[in-house]
Amino acid sequence: MINNKVKIKTTNLNVYYGDKQALNDVNLEIHSKEVTALIGPSGCGKSTYIRCINRMNDVIDICRVTGSIEIDGNEINKKEIDVVSLREKIGMVFQKPNPFPKSIYDNVSYGPNIHGLAENKVKMDEIVETSLKKAALWNEVKDRLNEPGTSLSGGQQQRLCIARAISVNPEVILMDEPCSALDPIATAKIEELMDELKKSYTIVIVTHSMSQAVRVSQRTGFFHLGKLIEVDTTEKIFKNPNNKMTQDYITGRFG
Amino acid sequence: MNKDQLLKKRYRAEKRFKFYGLVSITLAILFVIFLVNVIFSKGRAAFQRTTIAVEVNFNTEELELSSNASIEEIQDADFYDLSINSLLKLYKTEGAKQEKELLRVFSPDHDIEIKNFLIKNLDNLNKNVIVNLTTSDDIDQLHKGNYPRHLPEERRRISDFQLLIYDQLVKENKVNKVFNTFFFTNGDSRNPEVAGIGGSLFGSFFTIIITLILSFPIAIFASIYLEEFAPKNRITDFIEININNLAAVPSIVFGLLGLGILLGTFDLPRSTPLVAGITLSLMTLPRIIIPCRASLKAVPPSIREGALAVGASKVQSVMHHVVPLSIPGTLSGTIIGLAQALGETAPLILIGMVAFVVDIPATPIDPSASLPVQVYLWSEQAERGFVEKTSATIMVLLSFLIVMNFIAVYLRQKFEKKWS
DSSP states (O other): OOOOOEEEEEEEEEEEETTEEEEEEEEEEEETTSEEEEEOSTTSSHHHHHHHHTTGGGGSTTEEEEEEEEETTEEOSSTTSOHHHHHHHEEEEOSSOOOOSSBHHHHHHHHHHHHTOOSSHHHHHHHHHHHHHHTTOHHHHTTOTTSBGGGSOHHHHHHHHHHHHHTTOOSEEEEESTTTTSOHHHHHHHHHHHHHHTTTSEEEEEOSOHHHHHHHOSEEEEEETTEEEEEEEHHHHHHSOSSHHHHHHHTTSOO | OOHHHHHHHHHHHHHHHHHHHHHHHHHHHHHHHHHHHHHHHHHGGGGEEEEEEEEEEOOTTTTTOOTTOOHHHHHHSOOHHHHHHHHHTTSOOOHHHHHHHHHTTBOTTHHHHHHHHHHHOGGGTTSEEEEEEEBOHHHHHHHTTOSOTTSOGGGOSSOHHHHHHHHHHHHTTOEEEEEOTHHHHOOOOSSTTTOOSHHHHHHHHHHHHHHHHHHHHHHHHHHHIIIIISOOSHHHHHHHHHHHHHHTSOHHHHHHHIIIIIIIISOOOTTOHHHHHHHHHHHHHHHHHHHHHHHHHTSOHHHHHHHHHTTOOHHHHIIIIIHHHHHHHHHHHHHHHHHHHHTOOHHHHHTTTTSOOOSOOSSTTSOOOOHHHHHHHHHTOOSHHHHHHHHHHHHHHHHHHHHHHHHHHHHHHHHOOOOO
């Protein structure tokens, strides 16, 4: 079950927003083809951490990232890296479902389209279909691909966003609290989906729900005040953590 | 104060507030009704023109034309004598004074009107035809019931003899009111009965087109760059403050700029829609950039992030997602900016558009008037005919503005998409 091939490795990662330090010397290894959950109280730097991996922090003017981020042994935290091809390899799903105000079909075909992954319409139809099938949404939307993506329910929208992320065939999927805006039934569907997806993708999920971390992840990292306090297999973290703070957090004594 | 009293006080405050609101809205509506009523009651009459039926004999010999004359030949011919003779047959006159008074019942350009009638109806050559000729402004106003005919003769411009002629012609059913096409097709004139807004319509049209061509692309690119690409630093802050300040600069200052730079330094032709368009573009630019930036800012950041996360470049995320979503706000901002430019008078006065221009401009570099300036020009005139024409021009200008604003609202509703 536990995979030992390291996909993403960060060494001495520091992130500053202006004068404020958001991450402090984070050293973390994320293993290939498994789900890594990042937990911790609000503002502890979990989201900041995953936004470093696909360089989404570049969008924020005052943000500064130092340290090393390696993907498959290649350094990506340097100027020469082309963020467009990096983000093609590392997809992201956000906290609030954010489908484009376009048709369901166009939502999924947008990524393959700008990267030129389909040479004709037939190929594109194929990519859209497989992406939607992988996101477990195909059966619900196959008859209304031309309706706007925003007309779907919240859970369906989030699965559409997952379909959009996997349409460009990434290696890693980052999920930033993907279920926090969803009801329990929609959440259960996304969790089932993640179980399926981890066979082909490396998944990093930020979550506020301990039970979700236990259900979906194989490895868990606990962040507090910008520091990575502890990382280990999910089983170990939740049964017998090394650090007292971790123990206090998962038992609900703070956070 | 106990709880009950507090609650009552709160209800009273709420009622008072609603009352103030209702009073303000009622006052505003009353003002609008008053304004529209004044303009309509004064301007309505300008859409009608009084004519008198005159029998004209288009005798080719008398006109010194060949029996089947071409249009060019008729254009060159002199219709003055024929016109005078036809008019004088209308009423028996004694002496040169009475003849003159009879001719003054008509608009001074009666011979040209007769010529134009023949050019339009060539088969009337060598025939006796009834032509409806435009009356002078005074008779026009008399027929519309706006002339104080009960005053003693020395205080009227219409003489007693002219009143006799008029009453006789009315009795013979020769005086008619027709729809005033001259008002839309003619250029300006010193004679209110034939003055029209044709020239200023074209002038305003050319001006707005030039303003649109210049200001729309510049404003769009400036706002996209400033909103999406420019780094946030002191220089962009400074630019932002200046754009906001420019939008508040009195329009006449832009007129001075146009006068000094466009006419003075670059020596562009004065009184032309070209100069007016450039001047108004300068004025309109900040007024379009501000709503454009606001509508770009209103696009939720999650859309940008969604696009970036699938690997779109910055330009792709802006052009494929942000700009299409901002189109309704951008378009309505542009149209409202142009509507403001259409109604602008002060800067046009400074660049010489107040000149008296009779010809209808064919290109943007011909001298011309524009609608608001025409209102200003006619409002200074003493003749009653110009009073109603002033109001009628305001009606035309207002209807353009209302149509433009409706288009803005329509476009906004049509293209507005709901995002989650």
